[in-house]
Amino acid sequence: MPSISQKGRNMPQSPIRKLVPFAEQAEAEGKSVYYLNIGQPDIKTPQVALKAVKENDIEILSYSRSEGSDAYRKKIAAYYDSHNIDVSHTDIIVTTGASEAIAFVFNSIMDPGNEVVICEPFYANYTAFANGTGIEIKPIISRIEDDFALPPIEEFEKLITSKTKAILICNPGNPTGYLYSKDEIEQLAQLVKKHDLFLISDEVYREFAYDGLSHYSILELEGLDEHTIMIDSVSKRYSMCGARIGCLVTRNQSVRHTALKFAQARLSPPTYAQIASEAALNTPQSYFEDVKKEYVERRNTLISELNTIEGVRVATPKGAFYCIVELPVKNSDHFAQWLLESFSFENETVMVAPAAGFYSTPNVGLNQIRIAYVLKKERLIKAVNILKEALKVYKD
Template identity: 75%
Template sequence: MPTISKKGYNMPASPIRKLVPYAEQALQHGKSIYYLNIGQPDIKTPDIALKAVKENDIDILAYSRSEGSESYREKLAKYYSKHNIKVSPKDIIVTTGASEALLFLFSSIMDPEDEVIISEPFYANYIAFSTATGVNVVPAICNIDDNFALPSVASFEKLITSKTKAILICNPGNPTGALYSKEDIKQLADLAVKHDLFLVADEVYREFIYDGASHYSIMEVPGIEKHAVIIDSVSKRYSMCGARVGCLVSKNKIVMETVLKFAQARLSPPTYAQIASEAALDTPQSYFDNVISEYAERRNTLVSELKKIKGIKVALPKGAFYCMVELPVKNSDHFAQWLLEHFDVDGETIMVAPAGGFYSTPNVGLNQIRIAYVLNKESLIKAVNILKEALKIYKD
């Protein structure tokens, strides 16, 4: 019998999606589910983006340019300028989601067995991208007890070897909601320059910042133009996860020329989705003001309700829309599956993301879950009550 590749064997299942079959069975058994497991916002997509597609009179749905349409990249450059990120259209390559941007980047700047240092816990698919490209992840471990603050620069520096090619952060963070300060970013930038590394920032949650704080991009730091790469996406910003449009931004010409070759190999990003994404850039600020206000209230509601449960730890998110929770259980994978298979309150249960998959360090985070507060406040209160009742009777 033919065998699959080692790479295929080692490719991890998504901790966010692997419980779907159990959720489907729960639905078949008549249960209702509060989905806390995935960052799919329930916020309405801006009308201006939807209308751009619905009212378009395209006769031939043709390829776009491999780097993305010129008009979209021009508008993206203007968007970044408003955030004090000074780039031109040639510094932007449009991709099929931020995921493709990271895959292209890993393939462009690292060879198999090279190393990327990532603040941990991190977005689970970073492991998948590293596996697909043969790159080794080296974790810089963060801790729930200090709200997943960025490790010290000295801690990062100890991890650098001759194989290290890049440092990757997500700011604000998925799954932690951690927000890194201007000082944090500048220190990492200095480290990248000192050791001649790439500094890569996944900034897809740039708009989702709370408590009066502000986001500081790596591309606001002067003097690191050859080192800095931004990964971005429309998925969360405009509640357009299904568009699958992201981008890679860098002023390093060699990186961009190399990434473009990978982009050419997959031909082009989707045309209609670019049309929607370009139109979304005209979304008024009032949309974001309302969205951020709503998410801040949801965060406050969720954290307040969670803190009423005895025996758990809760990290306070400063950005994005995720919350990490440490439970009095040994294995959150088993607990999450048990919730779907064997537990309900008046016919309702919850689906959460076990956090072990957000760590590359073995046996870390096994008693943690990630909650995405993408539901309304009433639903979040009901969901936390289900969690509380479940913990009363669950046995490891």
């Protein structure tokens, strides 16, 4: 029998999606499931984006340019300019989601055996992209006790070898919700310049910064044009996850030209989704103000409710819409599956994402889960109450 590749065998399952069959079975048994596992916002997509597709009179749905349409990229550049990021539309390559952008970047700047340093816990699919590229992630642990702040820069330096090509951050963070300060970004900037590395920043949650804090982009740094690569997406900003439109942005011409070759190999990003994404850039600022207000209220409600559960510890996120929760259990994978297979309270249960899948260091995060607070406040209160009742009877 022909065998599959070692790369395929090493490809990890998604900690976010692997429990879906158990959730489907729970619903088939008549249980209601509160989905706290995946960052699918319940906020409505801006009507201006949907209208642009519905009312379009395209007669031939043709390829776009491999780097994305000029009209869309120019409009993105104008959007960045309003956020103190000075780039040209030629610095932008439109991708099929931020996921493709990350894959393009990894393939463009690293060879098999190279290393990228990433703070963990981190977005689980970074592991999949690294595996697909043949590179190695060198993790540096950030801690719940510090709300997952940037570890001391000296700890980063200890991991840098001749194989190291980049440092990757997610800002604000998935799964932690941590928002890096300008000072933390500048510390990383000095380090990558000192060691001649790339600094990659996944900034898809830029709009979601709370408590009067502001997001600081790596593309606002001066003197780092050859070192910085930004990843972005419309998925969360406009609640358009299904559009699958993202981009990579860099002033480094060599990186851009190399990434374009990978973009050409997959032909082009989807045309209708670009039309929707271009129109979404006309969304009024009031939309974001309302969305941020809603998420702050949800966050505060969630944290308050979780803090009523004995033995639970939770980091307070300053951005995005996730938080890491430490539970009084030994194995959150087992607990998450048990919630769906064997437990219900008033015929309801919850689906969470076990956090060990967001770490690459073995046996770390085993007692943690990630919660996405993408439900209305009333449903969040019910979901946490179900967790509270479940922990009363769960046995490891």
